[in-house]
Amino acid sequence: MKRRALRDEPLIFERNPGRARRQGFVLPPLDVPAVDPASVIPAELLRHDEPGCPDVGEMEVVQHFHRLSQLNYAVDEGLYPLGSCTMKYNPRLNEQTARFPGLASIHPLQPPEQVQGALRLIWELERALLAITGMAGVTLQPAAGAHGELAGILMIRRALAARGDARSVVLVPDSAHGTNPATAAFAGYEAVEVPSAEDGTVDLEALDRLMTDRVAAVMLTVPNTLGVFEHQILEISRLVHDRGGLVYMDGANLNAFVGRALPGRMGADAMHINLHKTFSTPHGGGGPGAGPVVVSETLVPHLPVPRVVRDGESFRVVHDDPASIGPMRGFFGNFLILVRALTYIRSLGADGLREMSSTAVLYANLIRHRLAGAYHLPYRSPSLHEVVLDDSRQAARDIHNVDIAKRLLDHGFHPPTMSFPLIVHGALMIEPAESVPPEEIDAFCDAMLAIAAEAEASPEVVRGAPHDTPVSRVDEVRAARQLKVRWTPEGSS
Amino acid sequence: MHPWVGAGDDDRRRILAELGLTSIDQLFASIPDGVCVDRLPIxxxxxxxxxxxxxxxxGLANLSLDCAPSFLGAGVHRHVQPSVVDAVLSRAEFFxxxxxxxxxxxxxxxxAIFEFQTLxxxxxxxxxxNASLYDGATALVEAALFAHRVKRGKLDRVVVAETVHPMYRRVLDTYAAPASLEVVVVPPRENGRTDASDLRAAAGDGLTCCVVVQSPNFLGLVEDLPAVAGAAREAGALAVQVVAEAVSLGLLSGGGTHGFDVVCGEAQSFGLAPGFGGPHLGFFACREAQIRQMPxxxxxxxxxxxxxxxxxxxxxxxxxxxxxxxxxxNICTNQGLMALAATVWLEAIGGRGLRQLAAACLARCEDLKRRLAAVGGGWRLAHPAGPTFNELLLIGPGTGAELARRLAERGVLAGVPARTWGGSWPDGLIVAATERTTVADVDALVRAIGEAT
Incomplete structure (x- = not known):
């Protein structure tokens, strides 16, 4: 597990306090005449200071980040069972291909004939995602899942406007990710909650009541955030379509059924795919991700631009289309993330992808089987790729999910997602993904069982956790109340 | 069996037995038959x-920027790349x-993010x-929505200089309608710069939530930031600066110094590969009093x-x-690893190094301007006396797209056609230089223009 560092690592700004001149990098020699900036640009627009980064040598930089890296937990260290985050192995082949100079060192505004390989790569990944989902059209442009959601909802908005049927509400289940209502609001809709039925899936009767002619779309996560498949998915999409609405599917949990089921057959009109979840691109400590959106025939005309089009054996770019919602961001998306995802899909193929989802679901059920005695299982519906437990058994001893999570750190594991979905009080949402060996799953379960036993025998040990991490429990309340979000020479402010 | 799946067939059989099952298919029984497939068509x-x-x-089917003289810029620039940046990015503890x-x-x-925010x-x-946004274009969108919130959702007009990167403005258009924002575009004067009085007139009084300029602007010219900030203040609007070439901040003072409320944009220049347009790095800075509205x-x-x-x-x-x-x-996943890359790059280059690097960009661009001023064939600088940092507009007898095509045939990536996304300016070529531009590159460009025209 992450242990305390041998010494504290100062901020880079606290290094070289005497401001000695040191060299971190040598610039190329200037073989043209130097220019006095004030002779070109008005003096009042010029910087008079040197931006505050101290001069440090190259080794100092490397040591700084090496030491910081030692304070991080990562996928390569062990199980990272964050529910709905799909923390799987990030293959090293992906990292190699994304660094090929012919892919990394090309400019998005080069003429198309010079970047045929890149355009083909985009086109091939598009075809692969269409085959995997059974949908009619796709954009790879969105930079992350939430960005893909927004693209999807904006396409729905545009399609309804084209029908002359502007609507004002988006329905979102109470178990949904926070990005769903935030996206609806961002796109100018009122987000209205749909309650869950007793088994954790959408309450069809409630949906029937709420599904009026003001409703533009229903946003559904499949399987939902409890890891439960919406078994009435066909009835739901029929109901929504019959009343003139469209179905947005949140694909965050796609890892559960790749190679087994097709959103195209579920009645989805749009679904984003988090390449950094299902298709193994790294999470990077908070991005970059990629959030391609696959769509039904209804939404194809409204896909963002630019689009890559195939003409025989060559590829060209369409920049303008009046029916398009327009660009969601610059250029073609997080291209080097797309390179990684295509590398992964080509490596696994049809057979490997099915093995992937099968193993992910098998592991989640093994965890459920082993832990459902010691921890309360609030929903007994069949689990796919993740299982949600809660802390209600431990709460009697004043042990809460956050304590269990922090104690897991001492046992050498990253904790599950906590306090989500919101319909489960004290939730511990566990998604193992398929990459680790089964022994790692067993070791995690052993740790969870040990903590449940500790909660009985020595609750203070759990409450005071973590005890063995680079820093002990961090005061997040103080961070918000006494805001210090940058370093200043006088101290942080 | 695949190496990226942790269990083999024996493991799966053992776990199934532990669960009292005979087939993995039993675990998927909750999925209705009508939506299932046996095999994907790949x-x-x-x-x-x-x-x-x-x-x-x-990759080999693309022409890498390492293989041809390149003057492409327009928001994606090629700067020095210390090897330590990729070394840190390749650490699994981070990525x-x-x-x-x-x-x-x-x-x-x-x-590392705290250091990024400070930088x-x-x-x-x-x-x-903040800790990052997707890219420069979405940073502009977030700035407009931020200003709308700061003005309590009551001022729906966004006044944007036309010389803000036209691709960024297109992205703003995508988001503006659903957010009920009215985008008013103000063209530059003959000299390629945006006049503060034109912005002031477009903003009206108490109607506009923000006034946005890019500096250096799309045509390469540095805008008069103090005057723009004054115009925005008079109109009761926030002043927003977009930066598409972040290295310019090594030589030019940031908008905060001139009374701007938001400075945001694209930081790809800080150590990120051009990567055919991504992943790059959006950044966003504002005043502490408005931090609760920050995205x-x-x-x-x-x-x-x-x-x-x-x-x-x-x-x-x-x-x-x-x-x-x-x-x-609605942002969740952002560009964390790219912010780390920028942090490593800035710390390796250092404050003094960044200033020298920016000064080298300026010197190379001035050299380029001297050479292009005498290039002949009817091609000339659109704004010979304008205050540029490292980009310029070259105009002449043909269109920018045509010149770019002819020079590409001669193996020179001469620049970005200025009307790629339209524009009221003359049709020409945006030509960029950085500290990596060599005298030989400029020779090749000048020679190719001579041959092509």
């Missing part, structure tokens, strides 16, 4: 060597880590900066239970996972 998996060769051949929601085991990521504050002259993640300093300095994500009550429909933005 090829089976391939071995590592085969896939590597396939991807390599896609295979998740968003640092568990601060006890992510101090490495958190401290962005220093460069922009503002008080607070995106934010790292703050605090202490652990033993009183030691520690960092954690903070003010998350602005964000979607807490505020849901009332969040300041």
């Amino acid at each position: 090829a089976d998996g391939a071995d590592e060597g085969t896939v590597r060769a396939e991807l390599a051949s896609l 295979t880590s998740y968003t640092p929601y568990q601060p006890e085991i992510t101090q490495g990521t958190l401290q 962005i504050c220093q460069l922009t002259g503002l008080e607070v900066a 995106g993640r934010l790292v703050g300093e605090t202490v652990d239970s033993g009183g030691r300095r520690a960092f954690c994500l903070t003010l998350s009550t602005r964000e979607q996972h807490i505020r849901r429909a009332k969040a300041t933005s």
Whole structure:
């Protein structure tokens, strides 16, 4: 597990306090005449200071980040069972291909004939995602899942406007990710909650009541955030379509059924795919991700631009289309993330992808089987790729999910997602993904069982956790109340 | 069996037995038959060597910027690349880590972001900066929506200089209609710069939530930031500066110094590969008084239970996972690893180094201007006396697209056609120089123009 560092690592700004001149990098020699900036640009627009980064040598930089890296937990260290985050192995082949100079060192505004390989790569990944989902059209442009959601909802908005049927509400289940209502609001809709039925899936009767002619779309996560498949998915999409609405599917949990089921057959009109979840691109400590959106025939005309089009054996770019919602961001998306995802899909193929989802679901059920005695299982519906437990058994001893999570750190594991979905009080949402060996799953379960036993025998040990991490429990309340979000020479402010 | 799946067939059989099942299919019984497939219509998996060769051949079908003199810019620039940047980025402790929601085991990521936020504050002259946004274009969108919130949703007009990167403005258009924003575009004067009085007139009084300029602008010219800030203030609007070439901040003072309320943009120049347009790095800085309206993640300093300095994500009550429909933005995953890259790059280059690097860009651009002023064939600088940093507009007898095509045939990537996304300016070529531009590159450009015209 992450242990305390041998010494504290100062901020880079606290290094070289005497401001000695040191060299971190040598610039190329200037073989043209130097220019006095004030002779070109008005003096009042010029910087008079040197931006505050101290001069440090190259080794100092490397040591700084090496030491910081030692304070991080990562996928390569062990199980990272964050529910709905799909923390799987990030293959090293992906990292190699994304660094090929012919892919990394090309400019998005080069003429198309010079970047045929890149355009083909985009086109091939598009075809692969269409085959995997059974949908009619796709954009790879969105930079992350939430960005893909927004693209999807904006396409729905545009399609309804084209029908002359502007609507004002988006329905979102109470178990949904926070990005769903935030996206609806961002796109100018009122987000209205749909309650869950007793088994954790959408309450069809409630949906029937709420599904009026003001409703533009229903946003559904499949399987939902409890890891439960919406078994009435066909009835739901029929109901929504019959009343003139469209179905947005949140694909965050796609890892559960790749190679087994097709959103195209579920009645989805749009679904984003988090390449950094299902298709193994790294999470990077908070991005970059990629959030391609696959769509039904209804939404194809409204896909963002630019689009890559195939003409025989060559590829060209369409920049303008009046029916398009327009660009969601610059250029073609997080291209080097797309390179990684295509590398992964080509490596696994049809057979490997099915093995992937099968193993992910098998592991989640093994965890459920082993832990459902010691921890309360609030929903007994069949689990796919993740299982949600809660802390209600431990709460009697004043042990809460956050304590269990922090104690897991001492046992050498990253904790599950906590306090989500919101319909489960004290939730511990566990998604193992398929990459680790089964022994790692067993070791995690052993740790969870040990903590449940500790909660009985020595609750203070759990409450005071973590005890063995680079820093002990961090005061997040103080961070918000006494805001210090940058370093200043006088101290942080 | 595949090496990226942790269990083999024997393992799966053993686990099924432990669960009292005979087939994995039983675990999927909740999925209705009507939506199921037995097999995806794609090829089976391939071995590592085969896939590597396939991807390599896609790469070889592109002309790498390393293989031709390139003057392409327009928001994507090629600068020096210290090898330490990729070395740090390749550390699994960083790239295979998740968003640092568990601060006890992510101090490495958190401290690096805290340093990034500090660097962005220093460069922009503002008080607070977030942990990153997707790119420069979405940073502009977030700035407009931020200003709309700061003005309590009552001022729906956004006044934008036409010389803000036209691709960024197109992205703003995508978001503006659903957000009920009216975007008013103000063209530049003959000299290629935006006149503050034109912005002032377009903004009206008490109608506009923000006035946006890019500096250096799309045509390469540095805008009169103090005058723009004054015009915005008079109109009761926030002043927003977009920066598409972040290295310029090594030589030019950031908008915060001139009274701007927001400085945002694209930081690809700080050590990120051009990568056919992504992943790049959006940044966003504003005043501390308005921090609660800021989009995106934010790292703050605090202490652990033993009183030691520690960092954690903070003010998350602005964000979607807490505020849901009332969040300041729907952003969740952002560009964390790219912010780390920029931080390593800036720290390796150093403050003095960044200033020298920016000065080298300016000197190379001045040399380029001298050479192009005498290039002949009817081609000339659109704004010979204008205050440029490292880009310029070249105009002449033909269109920019045509010149770019003819020079590409001669192996020179001469620049970006200025009317790629339209524009009221003359049709020409945006030509960029950086510290990596060599005299030989400029020779090749000048020679190729001579041959092509």
